Amino acid sequence: MPETRSRVTGTSCEPGPVSDHEEVPLSGGNVSAGVVRVGDTVRRPAGFWTPAVHALLDHLHGAGFTAAPRPLGLDERGREVLSFAPGEAVWPHRFALLDPPGSLARIGRLIRAFHDAVAGFVPPPGARWNTLIPDPGHEIIAHHDLAPWNLVAEDGPAGRWTFIDWDNAAPGSRLWDLAYAAHGFLPLSAHPHWRRTDPHAAARLRTLVDAYGLDEDGRRALVPLLARRTRSMHTFLRERHAAGEQPWATLWDKGHGASWHADAAYTEEREELWRAALLAG
Template identity: 70%
Template sequence: MLEEIPLAGGNVSAGVVRVGDTVRRPAGPWTPAVHALLVHLHEVGFRAAPRPLGLDEKGREVLEFVPGDTVWPDRFAEVGPRARLARVGRMIREFHDAVAGFTPPPDAAWRVVIPPEDDGGGEIIAHHDLAPWNLVTDGDAWTFIDWDVAGPGSRLWDLAYAVKAFVPLSADPGWQRPDAAARVRVLADAYGLDEQQRRRLAPMLARRSRAMYDLLATGHANGTQPWARLWAEGHGEVWRRDAGYAEIHEEEWLAALLR
């Protein structure tokens, strides 16, 4: 029998193990729909997602193991150069275009923890957590992992989260960048946003961070895990400050987007 090697990293990774060339993780009502999504992505040629391999004898979902390491936080320099940041924007556009033709199973159950606020709520099946902590790189191979919270969403809501995370738009002086506005523009250009979408994206950047804060605050109040634990660890305050930072600089983001 192959050894089970616990995989650390991330904030909600309890019970995730590597077994040979596979990853096993707790399944949920959403797993069949997520696996149908991943099958579709590979069928239409999108390779920046793991292949689903069903369930194991313990009822855990099985995915192909993706070699490499996550970019956040120790390897964030990998997406520092603008050309590599642009690759992230193109990957997200390729995913959104690839998923546009996906028809979910009629009994699909999704685990969307932060529904989109805009009127594109059913526009696509979004990832909802496109961030450097879910980007695994191994040389030229780049893969987005952790599709558990995929579900109905919108292109802009999905992209706004990625912009916040990959620029990053952070209130922490250790992560702030003097070229933050330019990096917002790089992602928008690489994705291919039109002017109307850019005008909608600028104020959405703060609201997307605020939505994360609200999720953790509600989880803390209700005792819902893992959000209550993350709140206790200080993540709520981080998202609150980040939302304020993005809001204060909204005009700067908009000017860069429209330049």
């Protein structure tokens, strides 16, 4: 996870009280124009996917999963309104929060809780999703961007953790979502600043997957997906760059595509290490 990679989507949540009438811009990521905090809410430009995403978020809260914003409809300007997530984004300055195995295990449990909660979700008729990278599976509506740049955390062991930026939620699979999360949260990175020693990375993968509760068949299937999911990001950016689509073309020019390519190669070269870690004992 190189330092040069900013978040693909997301906003940095500002701490402290905010007036119910004052609009405070929330910065961060690459698709955050027009995102503001108003009191205890966040206002964002709506898209064709917004009704489906709000139905999803409503379902999650109804199923008891509270690590996601609550949808509050549209405001008078047609912007979507979401509950404000207290805390600050983990990436990049608070990544050390995820160093303890207990924190990584908490991530695994949160992802499993989301996947279990969403399993009973029936999309509304005519639901439209903002699918950026097609997923080979369609068992759930996946988040597709579970990563430290989309995790807002309060301080303290009892602080609330919230996954934000559900705009890219779309049909997918549990393993595709988990493979992407492993890349960001471990991280599985070739960059010298973020790369863990190989045994350390393997141990962190085991911690995440154990906490998720993946069975043996799932572990065997996950291993090749780790590199495949990372490589899909490189392919996506390359294709969007060729088409001149923003902000992806700019990200490619800044070297993000090369970073994802290097991470995919690093991950693929160590598949036997990941497999041994996940299946040991």
